[in-house]
Amino acid sequence: MKRKLIVITALMFVMPMVVQADAISQLQADYQAKGAGPFSAAAGEALWNKPFKDAKSGKERRCTTCHTTDLTQAGKHLRTGKVIEPMAPSANPKRLTKIKKIKKWFVRNCKWTLGRECTAQEKGDLLAFLKSL
Amino acid sequence: MNRKTLVVSILLSTAMLTASTLAFSSDDDEKGGFLSRWFGERKHEVGVAPVENPQYLEECGGCHFPYQPGLLPARSWTKMMAGLDDHFGENAELPIEDASAIEAYLVKNAADHSDYKRSRKIMKYMQPGETPLRISKTAYFIKEHNELTRNMVEDNPQVGSFSRCESCHTQAAKGSFEEHEINIPGFGQWEDD
Numbered sequence: 020m021k022r023k024l025i026v027i028t029a030l031m032f033v034m035p036m037v038v039q040a041d042a043i044s045q046l047q048a049d050y051q052a053k054g055a056g057p058f059s060a061a062a063g064e065a066l067w068n069k070p071f072k073d074a075k076s077g078k079e080r081r082c083t084t085c086h087t088t089d090l091t092q093a094g095k096h097l098r099t100g101k102v103i104e105p106m107a108p109s110a111n112p113k114r115l116t117k118i119k120k121i122k123k124w125f126v127r128n129c130k131w132t133l134g135r136e137c138t139a140q141e142k143g144d145l146l147a148f149l150k151s152l
Numbered sequence: 153m154n155r156k157t158l159v160v161s162i163l164l165s166t167a168m169l170t171a172s173t174l175a176f177s178s179d180d181d182e183k184g185g186f187l188s189r190w191f192g193e194r195k196h197e198v199g200v201a202p203v204e205n206p207q208y209l210e211e212c213g214g215c216h217f218p219y220q221p222g223l224l225p226a227r228s229w230t231k232m233m234a235g236l237d238d239h240f241g242e243n244a245e246l247p248i249e250d251a252s253a254i255e256a257y258l259v260k261n262a263a264d265h266s267d268y269k270r271s272r273k274i275m276k277y278m279q280p281g282e283t284p285l286r287i288s289k290t291a292y293f294i295k296e297h298n299e300l301t302r303n304m305v306e307d308n309p310q311v312g313s314f315s316r317c318e319s320c321h322t323q324a325a326k327g328s329f330e331e332h333e334i335n336i337p338g339f340g341q342w343e344d345d
Contacts, residue, residue, distance in 0.1 A: 075241075076241075096216075098240075098242070099315075099316075100312065100316070101214075101216060119247075122247075123245075123247065126243070126245050127242075127243045127244060127245055128243070130237070130243045130245070131243040
């Protein structure tokens with residue numbers, strides 16, 4: 020009886036972690052179904068730091084422009100000054116738990132930063148990188 | 153009839169004519185029956201209707217102050233929602249069902265569909281053909297902010313732009329923009345001259 024209790028309690032602690040990984044795993048499975056993978060956190064990190072030039076303004080943009088280089092810290096929107104909560108799940112456990120939210124921001128931010136949507140491979144790599152933080 | 157009667161009847165008919173003209177005169181501010189100006193209830197809620205739509209707060213208030221729909225006419229909101237891929241230089245795209253729901257909310261509560269005091273003023277000062285996207289460039293807004301200096305807003309590191317309503321208007325989130333509520337960072341309360 021005591022052992023069962025321990026096992027159940029242990030499982031209860033593990034559950035939230037499993038749930039958290041779920042959104043990322045699901046999305047990565049989606050990307051793999053589209054032919055992408057395997058995913059590399061190193062490639063994700065490289066993309067995260069890569070500079071892109073905005074066609075209209077000629078100015079340089081990177082993910083770090085708003086999110087900063089330390090993802091355990093809050094970032095700031097370049098124009099509105101709005102605080103952006105840390106991207107690192109270790110600093111912000113709510114991060115990367117909602118598929119719809121991840122998808123929405125990939126559309127917006129890839130288009131704004133890269134000038135186009137990220138490919139399935141790029142998205143998978145980025146998620147691999149971010150979840151490791 | 154005699155002179156006295158004539159004078160009295162002229163005076164009386166003039167009075168009645170004036171009264172009825174006033175009662176029936178069109179006033180686009182007026183809702184209700186023809187005597188409502190004196191006897192009816194006029195709903196003039198102060199400010200603009202506050203935002204209670206959680207989806208709007210989340211999706212639009214996520215990056216900037218959630219501007220109340222009563223700050224722009226419906227046609228402006230429609231134009232705004234049709235151009236989210238270039239939303240003042242940002243990409244604010246949304247899944248179509250979310251964009252549609254938000255647009256419906258904005259249009260329904262737009263300045264030209266609202267009785268609130270500021271909404272009515274905004275529409276009053278606007279040209280009929282105008283479809284402004286920037287609230288801060290509407291005629292009423294400009295008029296209301298024309299006593300400010302650059303160092304209070306644009307050059308003020310704690311403000312930076314007229315788009316940051318909440319920086320100075322302490323009750324902006326509730327839809328209230330009354331003068332006594334204003335506190336400009338670095339300058340203090342707004343003194344009414």
